[in-house]
Amino acid sequence: MSEHVEKPFLYLVVCAAGIASDVGELIGAAQERNWEVGVFATPQGLGFIDVTAVEAQTGRPIRSAWRAPGDPRPFPAPDAVAVAPATFNTVNKWAAGISDTLALGTLCEAYGLGVPIAVLPCVSEALAAHPAYRASVDRLGGMGVRFGAPYSGEAQQDGGRPEFRWERVLDLLTPRT
Secondary structure, rough: OOOOOOEEEEEEOOOOOHHHHHHHHHHHHHHHHHHEEEEEEEEOOOHHHOOOHHHHHOOOHHHEEEEEEEOOOOOOOOOOEEEEEEOHHHHHHHHHOOOOOOHHHHHHHHHHHHHOOOEEEEOOOOHHOOHHHHHHHHHHHOOOEEEOOOOOOOOOOOOOOOOOOHHHHHHHOOOOO
């Protein structure tokens, strides 16, 4: 008799950035790598994604608000957490330990649980230059959070935008040897 092995569970935190509309690409890439995916969206992030499409793709509701006491947990415990796209606001609040949304509370708690966390920032060059942002990235990095190169989303000379390589956040979650 074969033993049933469950897939690892990935919490995906999605923030309010224009590129978030394409988060289905990351969900698909994670599923191809054998992850089950549960999506947490910041309250503002909900407006940037197609909720119906994401819920159909994951087979699970998007979490954005706290559950009521006594309500069951809709997702199993995470094996890893990905934050993509991660905004200036979320990175700074998370590093400061602010837990005023479910997404931020989940990120703060994941550290305490020892869960691997990877981040793909989507922050303009002007915001990335702010000293609070640099300090936040340093603090989170010191906590073991793995950061991909920042994506500014700013137009290039030809008017196009650089590609946001969603799979990079999954690569960051691959165990280091």
